Every structure is written in C-alpha cells, then in structure tokens.
Amino acid sequence: MHKQHKKERFEEFRKICREHGLNVTPQRIAVYEALSGSKNHPSAEEIFRRLVSNFPELSIDTVYRTLNTFAHIGLIRIVGGYGEVRRYDPDTQPHHHFRCLKCSRIVDFESPEFSRLKVPDVLQRKCRITGVKVVFEGLCEECLSR
Amino acid sequence: MHKQHKKERFEEFRKICREHGLNVTPQRIAVYEALSGSKNHPSAEEIFRRLVSNFPELSIDTVYRTLNTFAHIGLIRIVGGYGEVRRYDPDTQPHHHFRCLKCSRIVDFESPEFSRLKVPDVLQRKCRITGVKVVFEGLCEECLSR
C-alpha cells in the first residue's frame, strides 16, 4: 500500500460512496480519515475517542454504524481477533498479520508469496476460496523488553 | 490429531489438571468432553446448551470460567474470528483453518508445509514467533449450494 495525499484519498472516498449510493457526511469522512490514518487496527471505541474531541456531537453508535457500512461495501475489513473487541483494518489489499499474544498488537506485513499459497485439495474440492491470510503469533518487540 | 478413547482422554485430562493445580470437577469434565468431542468450534453458549439437558445445575458463567481457565493453561484455544461471539478449539496442535464468509463455519485442515512457513525477516528481527496459522476464506460447500 502506498501513501496517498489527503485530498486524493478524499476524492476516492467520495467516489466510492457515490458508487454505493451513500451520502458523504462529516461523520463518514471523519471515521474514514481516522481509520485510514491509523496504523494500529483500532476498535470503534478507539476511533470514537480519537475523533470526539474535535467533533463533540459525534456519537459512538454512528461510529459503529459507519464502520459496519464501510465493511459491508468492502471499503474496510474487520480484522481477525481472538474474541476481544472488534477491530478494523483500513487495508483491503492482500496482506498478513503478526499478532502479539500479550498485548494484542497487530503488525501488518506484505508477502506476495504467502498471498499465493496453494489451496489444499481438501478445500479446493469443496469450497470457493476468495482469500488467504497468514497470521504469525508470538511476542512483540515491546512485550519482549519488559 | 488422532482419536483417543474416552477413558484415555479422561486420564490425560486429570493429569493436566493436577499439573496445573486445578481440581477435577464434574463441570470441568463435562465442558472438556463437550468441546473435545465437537467438530464445529463451538461458543460457550453452544457448549452450555449441549450439556445443560443432562446437567441441569450447570450454569453458563461456569462454562465461561471453565473455558477461560482451559485456554489459560493451554488446554484449548480461542479461535480467530471476526468480532462475533468467542469460539473455542479443542485442537492445540498446529493446524489451519478455512472460514466461510457467509455462515462462519470453520473447517480444520493440517499442512505440515504451512506450519513450517518461513518467518519473514521484518518479524524475525523484532519479535519472538511461537506459531503460524493460515486462514483461507471463501464460501463453504453448503453455502455454495444455496
């Protein structure tokens, strides 16, 4: 994923909304900006906290609704977790995760090789596969040094 | 993972409990039996429903507490999900998952090859890696034929 300027990203966002018949509202813009500018796969609550100081009328249920809408049209993804609060990923391109077992930090990494992993025959025969994700688990840098 | 007889599994279970200073209670036996006899990565609620008809005093909070205890000592695992209810996996051996995007069914498969995937340098340098899991996503047999 390469960086985009804020303005380009905004235009892209408008376009995607229009394509899906969604109004472009300040709330949606704010949530999308907050998530796509984040690197830590935040929860709805975290996104809300990040925004509410500059956007006091914003309500948490709108954040949830907005994230659900975005996930539904494929603008963002829900990240695979282990039964904690739901977290969101602005990166919809194929990529992979490291997850810290202690602090739940998620680190993205790309690997075209992993993204091309051969689908095992057992699955190939029965299912339609649309994606793969490799998840490494262990302890992150910060948790190791404590 | 190969099948074990019920009795062997029970002895194994007693041993693990003793090693961790846990009392062997009917509740723990029941929950462990239900989970290790299941093939569908059930939730706490599902395990509870499966047991309560033959064990009417059992309460749902004991099921939660028991599953948390088991996960904590590594007897079972919490399966990676997408922010739905927490689900549990009796199989602690390295294995991989297919997940249906429509009905959330999880299918296990083994692949020594995937379990030996090379840890990318970015991670190798910074983290201590203890496991890998490959997750394929798509539509399962049942959902395809509807």
Next chain:
DNA sequence: ATAAGTGCAAAACATTTGCAATATA
C-alpha cells in the same frame, strides 16, 4: 479442614436498534 470451584444474581461491556430530528443530494 481448607482451599478451590460453583451458582446465583447483578454488573460491565460491546454492539445494535427504533424513532424523531437533521442534513445531504
């Protein structure tokens, strides 16, 4: 006997929903 575990009821969270008011197109 003693410490650990359970059931109950209540609390704490996380997420969703109905509805009237408001903003977008």
Next chain:
DNA sequence: TATATTGCAAATGTTTTGCACTTAT
C-alpha cells in the same frame, strides 16, 4: 423536497464478577 443519516436513549447480547454456599482434595 425527499430520502438517507444521525443522535439519543433504550434494548440486546456477551462475558465477567462478588459473594455465600458447596465440593474436591
């Protein structure tokens, strides 16, 4: 102006917790 979206408040669903009672060792 018509419709989609929001904020509020309340509902729902999931998971945890305090405490007194019971059970395993």
